[in-house]
Amino acid sequence: MSRLQGILHQRCPRCQRGAIFRAPIWRGILALHERCAVCGLRYHREPGYFLGAMYISYMLMLPAAILLCLTIWYFSGWPFDIVVLATFIAGLPLVPPVMRWARVLWLYFDRTLDPDLALLDTGAYLTAMIEISSSLGHCPLGLGLRSSGATGATVVRVGGFADRYLP
Numbered sequence: 001m002s003r004l005q006g007i008l009h010q011r012c013p014r015c016q017r018g019a020i021f022r023a024p025i026w027r028g029i030l031a032l033h034e035r036c037a038v039c040g041l042r043y044h045r046e047p048g049y050f051l052g053a054m055y056i057s058y059m060l061m062l063p064a065a066i067l068l069c070l071t072i073w074y075f076s077g078w079p080f081d082i083v084v085l086a087t088f089i090a091g092l093p094l095v096p097p098v099m100r101w102a103r104v105l106w107l108y109f110d111r112t113l114d115p116d117l118a119l120l121d122t123g124a125y126l127t128a129m130i131e132i133s134s135s136l137g138h139c140p141l142g143l144g145l146r147s148s149g150a151t152g153a154t155v156v157r158v159g160g161f162a163d164r165y166l167p
């Protein structure tokens with residue numbers, strides 16, 4: 001699935017497979033999954049993370065509101081204050097879907113600009129972090145290391161994310 005299809009289907013910005021929302025819109029406008037069920041990407045990256053989505057909401061709502069206002073004004077012939085009130089009422093049903101799309105677009109926008117967690121997918125990055133951890137004698141980024149006796153593989157736990165295996 002391409003990134004555009006991922007946005008259209010409201011899928012994870014990293015793998016484009018896991019759903020972002022865990023319920024239909026009528027059962028919770030902003031009912032996000034904590035993480036992607038497929039790749040483990042954490043959607044709610046930090047406190048206040050979705051503040052950025054509010055700006056996208058404005059950008060989506062403003063042209064829609066202007067168009068709605070002009071349409072009502074053109075066809076109704078009402079006074080301007082009534083037109084504004086009618087625009088507000090007629091625009092209310094747009095708010096829930098716009099809020100959802102704003103979050104989806106924000107996730108894609110933010111993950112494109114700052115895909116730091118995606119870097120953790122590369123073995124090279126993990127190896128570098130392990131070397132830093134080892135040289136410091138502790139784990140600066142909550143990176144835990146333990147050996148698995150059965151396979152001899154080293155299991156790396158990254159901040160509570162899924163276990164990853166290094167050769």
Ligand SMILES: [Zn+2]
Pocket residue numbers: 012013014015016017018036037038039040041
């Ligand atoms: Zn994913």
